[in-house]
Amino acid sequence: MSQSLTLSHPSGVLNGSIKLPASKSEANRALIIAALSGQESQLHNLSEANDTQLLQRLLKSDAETIDAEDAGTVMRFLTAFYAITGQQKTLTGTERMCQRPIKVLVEALQELGASIEYLGEEGYPPLKIGKFSGSGKKQLKVRSDISSQYISALLMVAPLLPEGLELELEGKIGSRPYIEMTLSLMQHFGVSADFTENTITVKPQQYTSAAFTVESDWSAASYWYSLVALSKEADITLLGLKEQSFQGDRAVVDIMYRLGVYTEFTGEGVRLLKKEHERHLSLDFSDCPDLAQTVVALCAGLGIHLDMTGLESLRIKETDRIQALQIEVLSMNSSLQEISPGVFHLEPGILHKEQLSFRTYQDHRMAMAFAPLALLEPVEIQEPSVVRKSYPRYWEDLGKVGFEVVMQQE
Numbered sequence: 001m002s003q004s005l006t007l008s009h010p011s012g013v014l015n016g017s018i019k020l021p022a023s024k025s026e027a028n029r030a031l032i033i034a035a036l037s038g039q040e041s042q043l044h045n046l047s048e049a050n051d052t053q054l055l056q057r058l059l060k061s062d063a064e065t066i067d068a069e070d071a072g073t074v075m076r077f078l079t080a081f082y083a084i085t086g087q088q089k090t091l092t093g094t095e096r097m098c099q100r101p102i103k104v105l106v107e108a109l110q111e112l113g114a115s116i117e118y119l120g121e122e123g124y125p126p127l128k129i130g131k132f133s134g135s136g137k138k139q140l141k142v143r144s145d146i147s148s149q150y151i152s153a154l155l156m157v158a159p160l161l162p163e164g165l166e167l168e169l170e171g172k173i174g175s176r177p178y179i180e181m182t183l184s185l186m187q188h189f190g191v192s193a194d195f196t197e198n199t200i201t202v203k204p205q206q207y208t209s210a211a212f213t214v215e216s217d218w219s220a221a222s223y224w225y226s227l228v229a230l231s232k233e234a235d236i237t238l239l240g241l242k243e244q245s246f247q248g249d250r251a252v253v254d255i256m257y258r259l260g261v262y263t264e265f266t267g268e269g270v271r272l273l274k275k276e277h278e279r280h281l282s283l284d285f286s287d288c289p290d291l292a293q294t295v296v297a298l299c300a301g302l303g304i305h306l307d308m309t310g311l312e313s314l315r316i317k318e319t320d321r322i323q324a325l326q327i328e329v330l331s332m333n334s335s336l337q338e339i340s341p342g343v344f345h346l347e348p349g350i351l352h353k354e355q356l357s358f359r360t361y362q363d364h365r366m367a368m369a370f371a372p373l374a375l376l377e378p379v380e381i382q383e384p385s386v387v388r389k390s391y392p393r394y395w396e397d398l399g400k401v402g403f404e405v406v407m408q409q410e
């Protein structure tokens with residue numbers, strides 16, 4: 001049975017205070033580290049995101065076959081977790097997860113002495129994980145231009161290795177703030193590391209138990225910035241965001257300043273107000289790939305010319321996000337093209353439709369990024385339940401600020 005949802009906003013004026021979901025990236029690191037510490041840790045404000053709920057359940061499961069569904073962090077973090085703690089598991093996921101590469105991580109773990117076999121195509125899940133027999137090796141070279149999640153996964157298990165780990169990152173470091181988030185969380189739980197130039201060193205150490213409160217999710221905040229930018233008037237408060245954050249997607253503050261949103265940090269979160277926007281922007285998304293869809297949809301809506309780099313990792317996420325964006329902006333008369341290797345240009349067109357309809361490609365961010373366009377024209381979103389991956393209450397929250405949200409089943 002297929003589902004769709006229509007969204008419209010009669011006044012275009014947004015007022016309200018929203019409690020965002022907690023960051024699934026922070027939560028999933030805290031859960032893995034707490035499990036590795038072997039001690040009780042007080043984790044507060046764990047995300048209601050499916051990716052986090054799932055990891056919590058899987059960490060308690062003694063089943064032999066573990067389904068990471070569509071959660072990249074769950075697949076990558078658990079591969080390292082089971083491999084190094086020597087748990088014999090079969091690790092699988094959705095059809096798409098089995099097309100998302102994992103070879104860099106598997107080969108690194110094998111060099112450290114893990115036993116991992118591919119059950120399907122080489123380089124991709126599903127995986128069969130067996131006993132761990134430490135190789136005594138501590139120096140590894142790992143490519144860092146495919147996914148930072150491989151590096152985060154290795155770092156979190158590194159203090160448990162008999163010799164620790166010296167990881168040399170090869171190539172461009174994509175999604176670097178996520179690696180730094182991992183190191184910050186490890187530090188919070190008592191483990192120190194050294195990150196100098198392109199080498200990260202972690203000596204053998206014990207995690208200690210600690211209390212940790214997960215911050216609200218800055219990636220989820222980006223959709224609210226887009227809503228404010230597209231509104232006629234707005235005064236929106238997002239609760240639970242901090243000025244100093246572990247999350248690289250805090251970069252949305254500066255990006256959205258140029259796209260028409262002023263941020264005021266208050267004690268309880270941020271207050272977003274509308275301002276003028278620029279007409280032509282160049283942005284590099286290497287450090288914040290999850291913001292790209294929000295920004296592309298917004299620029300197509302506001303008629304802003306956008307040049308972009310740093311989009312390499314988008315092709316191997318929940319869907320091929322470049323292709324999905326190209327198709328969906330075309331339905332708004334805009335075009336997204338690769339004008340030279342790695343450089344993309346969004347040429348906005350004139351909207352002249354009475355209703356916009358967007359496909360979501362089993363990707364939560366396609367749904368959440370295109371929904372704010374309902375402030376311009378009524379919008380239909382196909383398969384809206386995809387938002388459960390990171391922000392299950394998204395549609396409910398839009399209802400709180402005056403959107404008419406109608407769900408249809410076919």
Ligand SMILES: O=C(O)C1=C[C@@H](OP(=O)(O)O)[C@@H](O)[C@H](O)C1
Nearest residue numbers: 025073147148149175178290313
């Ligand atoms: O470590 C993490 O929590 C994440 C890292 C990023 O992935 P890549 O490192 O694959 O770019 C990001 O896109 C993802 O949503 C979450």
Ligand SMILES: C=C(OP(=O)(O)O)C(=O)O
Nearest residue numbers: 070071072073290317318
């Ligand atoms: C890419 C994402 O998640 P993951 O890689 O963890 O599935 C995301 O949430 O945008």
